[in-house]
Amino acid sequence: MLVKYISRHDIVSDMVGGVGGDNSGQGFVSRLISETGFIRGNFLLILIGWLLIDFTREMAFTYYPLYIRELGGTAATLGLIGATATITEAMVKFPGGYIADRYGRKQIIVTMTFMAGICYLVYAFAPNWQTVMLGAALCSLCMIYTPSHNAIVMDSLPEDKRGTGYSLVNLITRASTTPSPLIAGLLLSRLGLMRTVRLGFVAVSLAFVTASLLRTRLRETMMDAKPIDVGEVAQSFRGARVFVEGISVWRRMPGAVKALLAIDLFQTIPNVMWNTVLVYYMVDELGITQIQLSYIVTLIGVFLILFAIPVGRMVDRYGRRRPILLAMALMVLVIPTVYFADFRTIIVITPIVGLINIIFMTAFSALYADMIPPENRGMTSGSKDFFFLVSVSVGQIAGGWIYDNVSHVLPTTIYWASTFIVLILSYLYIRDPERPQPGSPQIG
Numbered sequence: 001m002l003v004k005y006i007s008r009h010d011i012v013s014d015m016v017g018g019v020g021g022d023n024s025g026q027g028f029v030s031r032l033i034s035e036t037g038f039i040r041g042n043f044l045l046i047l048i049g050w051l052l053i054d055f056t057r058e059m060a061f062t063y064y065p066l067y068i069r070e071l072g073g074t075a076a077t078l079g080l081i082g083a084t085a086t087i088t089e090a091m092v093k094f095p096g097g098y099i100a101d102r103y104g105r106k107q108i109i110v111t112m113t114f115m116a117g118i119c120y121l122v123y124a125f126a127p128n129w130q131t132v133m134l135g136a137a138l139c140s141l142c143m144i145y146t147p148s149h150n151a152i153v154m155d156s157l158p159e160d161k162r163g164t165g166y167s168l169v170n171l172i173t174r175a176s177t178t179p180s181p182l183i184a185g186l187l188l189s190r191l192g193l194m195r196t197v198r199l200g201f202v203a204v205s206l207a208f209v210t211a212s213l214l215r216t217r218l219r220e221t222m223m224d225a226k227p228i229d230v231g232e233v234a235q236s237f238r239g240a241r242v243f244v245e246g247i248s249v250w251r252r253m254p255g256a257v258k259a260l261l262a263i264d265l266f267q268t269i270p271n272v273m274w275n276t277v278l279v280y281y282m283v284d285e286l287g288i289t290q291i292q293l294s295y296i297v298t299l300i301g302v303f304l305i306l307f308a309i310p311v312g313r314m315v316d317r318y319g320r321r322r323p324i325l326l327a328m329a330l331m332v333l334v335i336p337t338v339y340f341a342d343f344r345t346i347i348v349i350t351p352i353v354g355l356i357n358i359i360f361m362t363a364f365s366a367l368y369a370d371m372i373p374p375e376n377r378g379m380t381s382g383s384k385d386f387f388f389l390v391s392v393s394v395g396q397i398a399g400g401w402i403y404d405n406v407s408h409v410l411p412t413t414i415y416w417a418s419t420f421i422v423l424i425l426s427y428l429y430i431r432d433p434e435r436p437q438p439g440s441p442q443i444g
Helices: 005-017 023-036 041-061 064-070 075-103 106-124 129-156 159-177 179-191 193-215 230-252 255-284 290-318 321-339 343-371 374-405 410-429
Strands: none
Touching: 041 129, 041 179, 041 193, 064 075, 064 129, 064 193, 064 255, 075 106, 075 129, 075 255, 075 374, 106 129, 106 193, 129 374, 179 193, 179 290, 230 255, 230 374, 255 290, 255 343, 255 374, 255 410, 290 321, 290 343, 321 343, 321 410, 374 410
């Protein structure tokens, strides 16, 4: 993966030249090139950076809730830290989108990826949970680059390969992270909880710094990109102009995009409530051990890998809507098993959980990319992320507070009930756009 794209292309050319008169071999290679030919340039660089970052993040965050508990925190504390991080990140999404559409993608991506690497060291050496919260806020400020990051991915994927492209992102990142929980579990048995998590966050820092160096080779996808004018960006905050523009951009969006956003946001709060306390619930109520946690997370990653390409092809061939409805229906069936699950039960349902996750990640991403016009991708992505992160922060605070003060089971019940509603709304309002024409041009 770390060789230049031209080297990979040369290898494929050698394969074509060496098959002689074997037409079936030529057909296979031609099909392979057709299916994966878009993996080049910007998209290849982005994939490599994701691989590095996700591998180390998964290792660091496998035992993150238990790390917070060791630093004196509780479930409510975990929710508060998460909410602080998400609210901070939400506040930079509008300016991030403004920068992406006005000054281009590359400058902000490279600079803030590097700064994120520096900020993750605060996680690694935190003496208490309050310091972790500071580190979380600093890292979230660096996420001002994500609207540009999202936009450059949209710019670089051909329309007829978006399902496959996003599934490939999930495949490669999950392939890289699958060993991470096992490595974390091995380190835990040798080094203990605190040293394992601290070492993990040092690795995250190094991964971000390395990714920033790789991203210096990105090709700008905006024709009229110019150096960022810090003064002009600061000026845009006066009168909240950048926030007004971030909200008003939705007036230019098709109704289908607005419906998709509304459904996405509606299911986010109960989902996050559940996921915020899920590790605590599994340890406290289901008797799952720390080592078993690493097995569960790893197995989910394995099934994400196995399902990634088939789901991507399904999304490209049959549309986005039907896979989303399938995932919603499966979620309605799976959630109740958590009430009585033990380790074996969780292992049994992990294939379904993996399938649900890969469908959501692939189909929703492809739908947004289909329906958002290129000239508004930065601002729309930033605005969408703002609303999403505000919802996440609410879910994190609510989930932690309910777990500590009301019931360990209630977050699961709320999530299950909301899934019925989301399934109905998805059936009524989510629609596929017009089918793209094969061979659409790409940038990057």
